[in-house]
Amino acid sequence: MPDDATDAYICDLFATEDAPLRAARERHDALGLPPIHVSPDEGRLLFVLLRSIGARRVLEIGTLGGYSGIWIARALPADGRLVTIEREPAHAEAAARSFAEAGVADRIEQLVGDATERLASLEPPFDAVFVDADKEPMPHYYQEAMRLLRPGGLLLGDNAFFHGRVLDPDDRGADVEGIRTFARLAAEDPSLDATIVPVRDGLVVGVKRPA
Ligand code: SAH
Ligand code: DHB
Ligand code: MG
Secondary structure (H helix, E strand, O other): OOHHHHHOOOOOOOHOOHHHHHHHHHHHHHHHOOOOOOHHHHHHHHHHHHHOOOOOOOEOOOOOOOOHHHHHHHHOOOOOOEEEEEHHHHHHHHHHHHHHHHHOOHEEEEEEHHHHHHHHHOOOOEEEEEEOOOOOHHHHHHHHHHHEEEEEEEEEOOOOOOOHHHHHOOOOOOHHHHHHHHHHHHHHHOOOEEEEOOOOOOOEEEEEEOO
């Protein structure tokens, strides 16, 4: 659990894709971008979580083709802001087209560059940070996300299970270890209340405590 049938049930009821979301996914395929965007049910979960806190200013690390960005931007008010960082210019260009087609480009600021270098120049407060890029630096992304989040803000981290590799104690890959450390930091940090929602590849969800 969840399996393909429960995923499909959730998607059919709550997360049916409209034309701009479908177009964003089809653009991935056409341009040969890796098919590692969030699923519709995970996109819907991000949307509901952001709505629940009235998020206005969100940071995403890992834009890819903009699929998750559309879900996130749609959760924001018209004067809200998504800042999203992407290292690969071709991914960022695809995302820019998908954001324009979805009518959310005015709410999105795209930063093209390496997140490990660009995060330091960002200033708090953000209402939520979605960490969904390379996995080895996830402990660094954790520290930067906690610096940037306001009290009551949401820490969101994709790929908590990394296709089951996180659960295999013999797998000591640097990417897997980065994800494990991210989860352990989230679990043990006295300034965060967190868990893993077992949606698809696992989503770390945490709320930053008041100072
Ligand atoms: N959030 C997207 C999926 C992101 S996939 C969605 O659900 O639609 C991960 C992305 O992170 C890829 O596009 C990859 O190029 C980018 N990435 C990997 N390492 C990065 C880094 N150090 N800085 C910025 N982007 C990075
Ligand atoms: C992979 C999947 C992801 O969702 C991601 O953010 C990065 C990598 C993967 O399957 O390799
Ligand atoms: Mg991911």
